[in-house]
Amino acid sequence: MHGFRAGAHVSGEDGLAAQARAALSAQGPLAAAAPGFTARMAQQQLAAEIADAIEARDALLAEAGTGTGKTFAYLVPLLLSGCKSIISTGTKALQDQLYHRDLPRVRKALGLGLRTALLKGRANYLCLYRLQQARGDSRFLSRQQLARLQQIVVWSGGTKHGDLAELRDLPEDPGLMAQVTSTTENCLGSDCPFWDDCFVVKARQQAQSADLVVVNHHLLLADLALKQEGFGEILPGAQVFVIDEAHQLPDLAQQFFGENISARQIQELARDALAECGEVAGSIGRIQEPVRVLEHTVRELRLSLNDLPVRGSGSRLREGDVRDGVLHDLAHALADLGLALAPLVAASPGFANLDERLVTLRQRLQAWLMQPLPLTPDDEVEPDFDDPPPIPFDVLWYELSAHGFVLHRTPLDVAEPLRAFRERSGAAWILTSATLAVDAGFAHVAGRLGLGEVRTLLQASPFDWPQQALLYLPKDMPEPNSRNYVQAVVDAVRPVLQCSGGRAFLLFTSHRALREAAELLANDAWPLFVQGTAPRLELLERFRASGNGVLLGAASFWEGVDVAGDALSVVVIDRLPFAAPDDPVLEARLQAVRRSGGNPFFDEQVPQAVIALKQGVGRLIRSETDRGVLMLCDPRLLAKGYGRIFLNSLPPLPRTRSLADVEAFFAPLPHYSAASVAGES
16 A cells, blocks of 8 residues: 555656556556456546646546546545545435445545545534424424424434434425524524534534545535535635536536525524524514514415416516515515514524524515616626625526425526636636536536636546447437327337336436326336336335336436446437426526527537436446447437437447347347447438
8 A cells, every 4th residue: 555645746647647547457456455346447547637637736627428437536536635625426315425435445445544524514414403492392393293303303312413314214304304404594603502512513623624525516506605504614725626417516506606585484484483482581472473474475475476387587477566566565574574573683592593584585585676787897806715706696587386486586607606716716626527528529518617728538438338238219200399299209119118128217308298108108017117106216226126117207317316237228218308498597598698699509508408318328328237228219319400419429329210129139149239230320
């Protein structure tokens, strides 16, 4: 292990890059110590490029095709560099996997004793103060929730970290979680009676003293937007940022650099105000009536929105006097509760916090009612960690749920704030994913991330795609907008399932198409697993166990789902995944591209759809021994000129339009070869 002492490096391939290559070679410590590790030239090349970017404190945009082993490729140079580092993953599940499985294996193999920490957003940690409140006032809990609350109470007596993910058998229950966790708005801070035992505070302290911290994009972006999820004080000290699943970052950044006001936020404020009355004698008389009026006004507003589509522009919501009138009624109800709270602010930390939350909600609603003008050049300020550049909220829009609503103010472009923070950090930034490039170019994603001229690496998948996979484009498919399109997809899929013996993912771009296909396949021979009928992990476990199942999924099954081996041998995608035309943020982006002289379809819609398609395709081949057929049903791939962009962005699969080639691929005799594909086109 003597050759892998952290920090012992000079520049170029004689330094960190050479160490990283050696560590990942067939003779290196990973091969000796990590079970199942296979040396890959693609992985070593990626690690060397990352090492060079770390030493140069530069940014690197790297697509690492499926099978490259990008996690080890960035962990090795990161750990060997000795730099204070932050790794951000796309989901909490990947965050846990990285911290609890991958990171310990690499650290042990390299023999490095670096301090590491796992840090999540505060909504993942038990809040002892709110747990006490929930136990003392259970009026808002059902019998089932009371049983789950008791489970949390028992666990709370023994947990060291307070991470609710430790309760693996606790069902998902957002309503209950909201009562036992804190938010930035309702946290009492150092005024909390449980401050010394706070799990969020302990997690922050551990992260501050760590050499490497593993976070997720939600937490990272919340703090870049200075929403103080508990991580912002660590950001300025980081020397390296690694952004895994970086293709997700632009859309998530729009959420976190924006603002919203929701029915849930208001209802939680009202509920917490009543709960706090138990701490201050005589306060219920002041609070009860304005809370009742506020809750009634929220219900009235939601009822007034029943005739609207589930999402739309702010101008659409404010059409007509009735809805606009109820919005102003809501503003008055919030103001009246503020008047009631004012004399109680000094009575308890809880009431002081409620008053701050109320002010924030009133400001957000007022801003929504009075759309601000765009910034002018004179308004620009120098960015700083504690003073981010002002962001114009270009898009006002809403979305509805069964009983609630959210009013959004969203920035149209987040490239500038992302660029400003990256440059001010002085750190190396490694942004990687299996899906970043469009037709072998990075211009689209680089622009959205504010990268400009940047180092790039397109590291192709090391899998033998011509032998391991086949792309089947069925003939005679109708146009995707035709009424019988889903029926045509199912008719084309059935003979493929006969060839493969099931073992298939059918991925759909809409829940409507998914439900229709599920009805059409309900009486077929294959065990059917349909998204929405059970939690995602349970569906995947049952699919794997079935041996010949067919799983129908929509958006959440296009990414982050890993089924290696014989259980999955076919991936079917019903149509090209263009974003929904009713997305008001996308609509505003397209208008902005048009105003700037660009082509909205080719500059925005096609690149986004290519990246989404590549994510779906990535479900098929997950290891060197996997084999499978990718079936793309959309006839526009061959009928439209832009179809070439999609096809050129995929791995080098042999292509066919002949079902006979699919039959040959799955035939028990080993006579299939890529060169024999009859329907190549």
